[in-house]
Amino acid sequence: MTPLPPATIRPTGRVLACARDPRAQEHLLNAIRRNGYEAQAVATLQDLQNALVNDEYAAAVIDEPESTQAIEALEAAVRLADRATQFIIVPAIGQRILPPRSVSCEIIDPPFTPERIGRSLFAAVGRAQLIAENIQLKQRLEGRMFDGLIGVSDATRRLRSEIQNAAEHDRPVLIVGEPGCGKSEVARAVHLTRSGPGAPLLTIRCGLLTAGAVERELYGDAEFEGRLISATNGTLVFEDVDLLSIPLQQELASIVFNNAFKHGDSYAPLGARIVATTSADIQKLASEGNFDRRLCDVLTRNRVDVLPLRQRMEDINVLTEFFLQQCAVREGQPIRQVSQEALDRLHSHTWPGNVRELENVISRCCSI
Structure with missing residues (x-):
């Protein structure tokens, strides 16, 4: 199985800058806008959290944050709101910021330049786009799974009727x-x-x-x-x-x-x-x-x-697609494709472990 070709990442997306010093704010805004992004600024992490939770931003650039713990708390609130925002940290000269344990972020060692900010934003916006797509995919999967069943075979249609x-x-x-x-x-x-x-x-x-x-x-x-x-x-x-x-x-x-x-x-x-x-x-x-x-x-x-799955083999393709989508959501990766040869092999198996066995096979393939 090979990943689908990635979408072209363009330097677009809204970016929020956070800095207590007005001069630092202006410096960040100029660097962000110079790289082609729409930019706004706030002064505190609380203002930043309020903005990120209530609106969509591809990235946030944070100047001299108070602590790693403050960034982790911010990230937790943003993820709880199902936002894909990525974080770029700009510590003060001599300030030691350890990479947060659970934050999707990059730390830029000072001094920073507009070029370095541009490279970091390019990568961050790309990650945010991928995560946003997976959040949407997860929501679609949850909607698709409302009746709890995936399948197109006559057996699955009869099962839906019995349900x-x-x-x-x-x-x-x-x-x-x-x-x-x-x-x-x-x-x-x-x-x-x-x-x-x-x-x-x-x-x-x-x-x-x-x-x-x-x-x-x-x-x-x-x-x-x-x-x-x-x-x-x-x-x-x-x-x-x-x-x-x-x-x-x-x-x-x-x-x-x-x-x-x-x-x-x-x-x-x-x-x-x-x-x-x-x-x-x-x-x-x-x-x-x-x-x-x-x-x-x-x-x-x-x-x-x-x-059993061996009596409804017509469901294998759609189940395989569904499990691949689940893997993409879980791992934050592009959805993989299955070759015709791999599908033929899936159809030739008798599946004594049924749908659970198929799910495990797809999960193992995605981890390779």
Whole structure:
């Protein structure tokens, strides 16, 4: 996989200068404008932060900052506002400024010249453009992932239809599929379609917790509000429900049938939608006495099956594109392309690890 050709970086973009001394302000403004950038100036780091958080600037040039910690705090506020601004630090002669641990910045040793400022701004604006593109890409991905699913195959279209049907009621839903096929994403899609992104979506990983830990997760204690309460008006997902202990399966069945659970000395109504996922045949387990029959009956009334990736190979291309975009957002790099030869190899694989395996393969390729 090779990076896409980078976009041509032109010396354009708004730059903000920060200097306490009016003469230093004027000196910075002249140097910035001489290199073709639109420039404004502020006197304090607080004024700089207010301006950067509320408006778009490609770069900020800071004259003689107070400390590394002040720059780190500034950068944190700017990143929290989803701004791509890059920082250029101009310390005083003899001032020692260590590179901030998390700041995308360059430190120019004094004395500086308009030419040095120009070179630094050229690189900073280029980085800012790339980061801004990735912020926009991240936002598009979040919008694209609203239903939690990526795919164009008939199987994925049928799955979307089943999710829509499941979202039309509040009854428990069982999601069945091989490990790595995307059961958690389907559970999220059911939740989003029914309750929307603002409602709580909580997960209990039955295979990772002891029975006592699951019970605490459900009911809480003096220091912790149980998830049966926290998930009210949302969804509570039991991941790998077949790994829940039989007594807790029986307890969950009673909660579902009674639509209430014990809360202190009384009972509270169940206000959360129950979704369970499994890779097992719980009907077979129930017939063998290894799964609670009542819980099996109530879960299997509304079942959604997620096919393995090998049965929906038409989704490989769009999934690969999606994972490449995710890598670009995560690493702040251009989106990579996949050659036809690489796609052919992806299509020839049987994917025993399903979508999770494909995601891991793409992530490893992006790290090379």
